[in-house]
Amino acid sequence: MKSMLSNEVGGPETLVLTNLPAPEPKKNQVRIKVHAAGVNFPDTLIIRDLYQMKPLRPFAPGGEIAGEVEALGEGVTHLSVGDRVLGMTGFGGFSTHVVAEAAQVVKIPDDMPYDEAACFVLTYGTSHHALKDRAQIKEGETLLILGAAGGVGVAAIELGKAAGARVIAAVSSEEKAQFCKEVGADDTLIYSRDMSDRAAQKEFSNQIKALSGSKGVDVIYDAVGGDYAEPAVRSLAWKGRYLVVGFPAGIPSIPLNLTLLKGCQIVGVFWGAHTMREPQNHAENMGDLFRLYGEGKIKPRISASYPLEKAGEALQLLQDRKVLGKVVVTMG
Incomplete structure (x- = not known):
């Protein structure tokens, strides 16, 4: 797999494209083949150690992704290999493959493109x-x-x-x-x-x-x-x-x-914190959002798309407050 890693504290220019072995899902986890990752303001903070979450380095930024379930860990019953999903990862999304907690992974409608799904939930x-x-x-x-x-x-x-x-x-x-x-x-x-x-x-x-x-x-x-x-x-x-x-x-x-x-x-x-403390309410809200998406009342406005190796440029655009709507990183 390929991943844009933060090896040191710094800005988008410090990210390095790196080859790594694909991770294996543990209990209650799934491995996802990532098709697209949303770019969000917390991604610009986490690589500078300015976010409330401070992962151990090296790590890839990228807190929301969309793709296909590739492997299941023990205990996962609501998902199957091949399911089209979106997921909240916190970090790690700027990668071709990622392991996520199954509870943070949701199936997406068949007609929802991966780039829109990756820019939806957060x-x-x-x-x-x-x-x-x-x-x-x-x-x-x-x-x-x-x-x-x-x-x-x-x-x-x-x-x-x-x-x-x-x-x-x-x-x-x-x-x-x-x-x-x-x-x-x-x-x-x-x-x-x-x-x-x-x-x-x-x-x-x-x-x-x-x-x-x-x-x-x-x-x-x-x-x-x-x-x-x-x-x-x-x-x-x-x-x-x-x-x-x-x-x-x-x-x-x-x-x-x-x-x-x-x-x-x-x-x-x-x-x-709401999604973790009030999971039932979060699930109801996600149902609301998929319904509104199906009715055409909401739709992610993607103004720019970058390949994985240029994820740093996507973060810089966001950091400079030049983004209209959403920016997405695609895996090709």
Whole structure:
């Protein structure tokens, strides 16, 4: 098998294509012949030892994959050799073969392409859990999405619309704004790439209020963090919900008096822990997502595809925040 390994702490340029023996599945595991692997922001962190999970080196990044079951470990009964599946691996996905816990592997519809399957579960799983379970979003509410042109942001646009919400997509460029409109956003706003001074923050908050009206927004889906968080919270409606999803712009500090003044909630979204702690709810959510996919209401927007040997370039594109929708690594 071939694998793009992280042998040292560093950026995408440190990954090395390496030949390795194919792994054997242990009890309750399966070996999957990988056809495609999704590229996600945690992949850029894990190779720098900045993610909460720190695997022993050498390891390959890549937390979600799609492919065919090739071998079964002892005790696996819900899968068979040859099944078309997607799987959450945490890491190891940038490889032609990977061993995964059988409980984290799900059969995919026959008409679902491998590249779409590899870009499905993390983004849509995160956004569905955020909007359905954590925000309990309702039809007619207004949803503001920060970082709306990225993978989880695009998923949130589609799922917000499927829930009957009015969606405002906040992005950093006109190109991204146009992309979000094509996905289905009702309105867009372009924020400054530098939100460090109070004037820029006030302008950002005013932009949101201009689009949402005097009431404010009901739900904020924040996949950006940093200095964008506080002005967004200031635009919340009474009893609004602010969803903490990610921090590519840094971990924000939010004055807690704002929660008192607005009667609002700051709600954490840790989808990975949710899948482990609440497996039944996760299974129900996956059923929701496959149904929505079958109805054509959600569909991964893949803007770029890279072969395995260029997986570092895929990570760099994501790290530079130049991705529209999703990027995938294919095994050929």
